[in-house]
Amino acid sequence: MNTLAIDMMGSDLGSKMSVEAVLRFHKEHPEFHLLCFGKAEELNALSGQEGIEVIVTTEVMEMTDGALEALRKKDSSMVKAIEAVRERRASGVVSAGGTGAFLSASSLLLKKAPGVLRPALVASFPNFKTGGHMAILDVGASNENTAEEIAQFAIMGSLYAEIVENVVNPKVSLLANGSEEGKGSPNGKKAYEILKTKKEVNFLGNIEASNVLNGDSDVIVTDGYSGNVLLKATEGAAKTVGKLLKKVFLKNLRSKIAYLFVKGGMRDFKASFDSRKTGGALLLGTNGVVVKAHGNSDSEAFYNALLLAARLVEGEVVTKISKRLQDANNA
Amino acid sequence: MNTLAIDMMGSDLGSKMSVEAVLRFHKEHPEFHLLCFGKAEELNALSGQEGIEVIVTTEVMEMTDGALEALRKKDSSMVKAIEAVRERRASGVVSAGGTGAFLSASSLLLKKAPGVLRPALVASFPNFKTGGHMAILDVGASNENTAEEIAQFAIMGSLYAEIVENVVNPKVSLLANGSEEGKGSPNGKKAYEILKTKKEVNFLGNIEASNVLNGDSDVIVTDGYSGNVLLKATEGAAKTVGKLLKKVFLKNLRSKIAYLFVKGGMRDFKASFDSRKTGGALLLGTNGVVVKAHGNSDSEAFYNALLLAARLVEGEVVTKISKRLQDANNA
Numbered sequence: 001m002n003t004l005a006i007d008m009m010g011s012d013l014g015s016k017m018s019v020e021a022v023l024r025f026h027k028e029h030p031e032f033h034l035l036c037f038g039k040a041e042e043l044n045a046l047s048g049q050e051g052i053e054v055i056v057t058t059e060v061m062e063m064t065d066g067a068l069e070a071l072r073k074k075d076s077s078m079v080k081a082i083e084a085v086r087e088r089r090a091s092g093v094v095s096a097g098g099t100g101a102f103l104s105a106s107s108l109l110l111k112k113a114p115g116v117l118r119p120a121l122v123a124s125f126p127n128f129k130t131g132g133h134m135a136i137l138d139v140g141a142s143n144e145n146t147a148e149e150i151a152q153f154a155i156m157g158s159l160y161a162e163i164v165e166n167v168v169n170p171k172v173s174l175l176a177n178g179s180e181e182g183k184g185s186p187n188g189k190k191a192y193e194i195l196k197t198k199k200e201v202n203f204l205g206n207i208e209a210s211n212v213l214n215g216d217s218d219v220i221v222t223d224g225y226s227g228n229v230l231l232k233a234t235e236g237a238a239k240t241v242g243k244l245l246k247k248v249f250l251k252n253l254r255s256k257i258a259y260l261f262v263k264g265g266m267r268d269f270k271a272s273f274d275s276r277k278t279g280g281a282l283l284l285g286t287n288g289v290v291v292k293a294h295g296n297s298d299s300e301a302f303y304n305a306l307l308l309a310a311r312l313v314e315g316e317v318v319t320k321i322s323k324r325l326q327d328a329n330n331a
Numbered sequence: 332m333n334t335l336a337i338d339m340m341g342s343d344l345g346s347k348m349s350v351e352a353v354l355r356f357h358k359e360h361p362e363f364h365l366l367c368f369g370k371a372e373e374l375n376a377l378s379g380q381e382g383i384e385v386i387v388t389t390e391v392m393e394m395t396d397g398a399l400e401a402l403r404k405k406d407s408s409m410v411k412a413i414e415a416v417r418e419r420r421a422s423g424v425v426s427a428g429g430t431g432a433f434l435s436a437s438s439l440l441l442k443k444a445p446g447v448l449r450p451a452l453v454a455s456f457p458n459f460k461t462g463g464h465m466a467i468l469d470v471g472a473s474n475e476n477t478a479e480e481i482a483q484f485a486i487m488g489s490l491y492a493e494i495v496e497n498v499v500n501p502k503v504s505l506l507a508n509g510s511e512e513g514k515g516s517p518n519g520k521k522a523y524e525i526l527k528t529k530k531e532v533n534f535l536g537n538i539e540a541s542n543v544l545n546g547d548s549d550v551i552v553t554d555g556y557s558g559n560v561l562l563k564a565t566e567g568a569a570k571t572v573g574k575l576l577k578k579v580f581l582k583n584l585r586s587k588i589a590y591l592f593v594k595g596g597m598r599d600f601k602a603s604f605d606s607r608k609t610g611g612a613l614l615l616g617t618n619g620v621v622v623k624a625h626g627n628s629d630s631e632a633f634y635n636a637l638l639l640a641a642r643l644v645e646g647e648v649v650t651k652i653s654k655r656l657q658d659a660n661n662a
Contacts, residue, residue: 128571128574143516144516175560183474185556209564210567213568213571214567225515228540230560233540233565234567238572240459240545245576248597248599258589261589262589265578265582265586
């Protein structure tokens with residue numbers, strides 16, 4: 001039976017939403033065993049349920065906690081949940097707690113899967129050309145990466161697309177400042193040279209940041225620093241546009257009536273940028289599945305994060321990454 | 332009398348728009364002497380005008396031309412216009428021709444202004460918090476930069492904001508993957524250390540890509556690779572959102588009527604992202620003012636590019652950059 005370790009605490013919205021999400025997930029996926037870490041008094045609703053085990057912890061990681069606190073708060077729900085994966089009592093961990101603490105604690109405690117040079121943080125973006133989603137990595141686990149690491153991200157990202165998005169032979173592009181060969185950061189250029197020789201990767205070549213949302217790619221690889229800029233610039237622009245649009249519609253009575261006429265469409269429009277649907281970011285390349293739900297996750301977002309973790313566990317992503325990296329090295 | 336050298340050819344829309352723009356600029360700013368480079372038969376409308384000199388050239392740089400062609404096409408309107416600046420017959424050059432050729436020819440022919448380590452390409456972004464514009468540099472003149480170069484960009488960008496945006500004591504931020512000190516790319520972190528000691532720079536600290544459009548900054552500095560990703564990701568997201576919105580409004584009769592109700596607001600909304608208003612990008616740090624109008628500039632966009640060049644020439648940006656860099660070094 002597959003087991004997930006869940007940090008029930010530390011989200012912005014409190015444990016009520018994580019309890020709701022766990023109950024829903026448990027009902028729909030009884031095949032998973034769930035280890036739920038958190039304060040006893042907040043997890044009453046979970047006790048007595050078959051297949052759910054409540055493990056009481058005393059400390060809570062704060063949103064602002066970083067690597068240091070991650071090491072110190074040994075009895076926090078977050079650290080205990082990660083430890084369950086390290087000790088092989090669970091195959092994946094989900095948390096909506098602070099990114100800094102969660103990523104550093106996961107990296108430190110779980111270590112890299114065999115063959116992985118560096119784990120990568122993966123973000124899922126809507127692709128408006130294909131109507132699906134694409135994976136972008138690394139978006140910030142590191143802030144610099146060697147060419148070899150970026151090339152490995154292509155293999156890791158392809159597995160993600162296969163398992164989570166059901167894509168066959170995922171198309172991989174490399175972020176660059178121009179679409180022609182020869183463009184890119186110094187390490188990006190070297191990664192291009194490696195990628196074009198890898199038969200494990202369906203490599204399309206370079207992609208400019210302006211074409212990411214409308215391109216053909218299922219996977220986009222880049223170093224963690226540029227990936228972070230790409231992710232946040234896109235989020236920032238979408239958010240700003242949203243605010244501006246709100247102003248347009250709130251201008252006067254006519255515009256407010258207009259809003260009623262396009263309300264449905266605007267809802268779909270907003271939903272396409274909605275991070276709650278994608279279940280958050282995940283760390284690929286560690287010894288165990290690590291899913292980071294957004295800090296302001298509501299119950300649906302947290303449920304989707306659980307689903308994402310479940311999918312990756314069932315898809316045996318960790319074993320497959322090590323295996324495919326090994327095949328690529330021996331090729 | 333100040334003189335501008337103008338490449339009349341090589342834009343996507345032909346020389347009709349550049350002729351129109353030059354005539355308008357000449358009428359409104361007769362204090363500028365204009366050297367207009369291009370094919371004789373296309374520039375008839377300019378002949379006989381006092382203060383406008385037509386210099387006939389036989390070659391035209393293509394949009395796809397790069398550094399190599401820039402060196403070979405010696406009788407192109409673009410190269411001849413740049414040479415006029417090199418030979419001190421003009422203080423600035425404007426072109427809507429291909430970016431690759433224009434930037435490399437300008438860098439090669441004009442060389443760096445005294446004290447400048449690397450020229451930077453500057454993009455002007457709307458700032459939705461301040462209602463003004465901000466300068467982002469480098470957005471792609473280089474694809475890697477040292478910490479010292481990034482720190483110089485802060486001084487160059489501040490002068491741009493003072494001269495073009497009339498900002499007093501411009502606020503400068505450094506792009507990073509987190510707003511706290513200690514975040515950033517390896518060279519970005521070193522640039523932070525330099526910037527916080529420079530009294531010539533009103534340094535706010537790090538800024539995340541998600542806050543660029545809504546931040547307090549007048550100037551944002553970064554290496555050319557990340558700056559390019561920031562610029563293009565923002566453009567790409569804004570464009571994608573525009574397309575999606577169009578779909579929302581075209582959905583049915585009701586939504587089409589709704590569009591009529593918010594048409595004015597939507598026009599303002601689009602205009603805030605309109606690159607035609609800002610006059611294009613420019614290269615800072617070369618021996619002479621270099622303004623690159625968008626390749627698909629219409630007459631208004633090209634006129635604004637001429638205005639931007641005029642402003643920078645009148646503001647003596649080249650001399651001031653060298654002077655302030657020298658002061659900063661001697662401090």
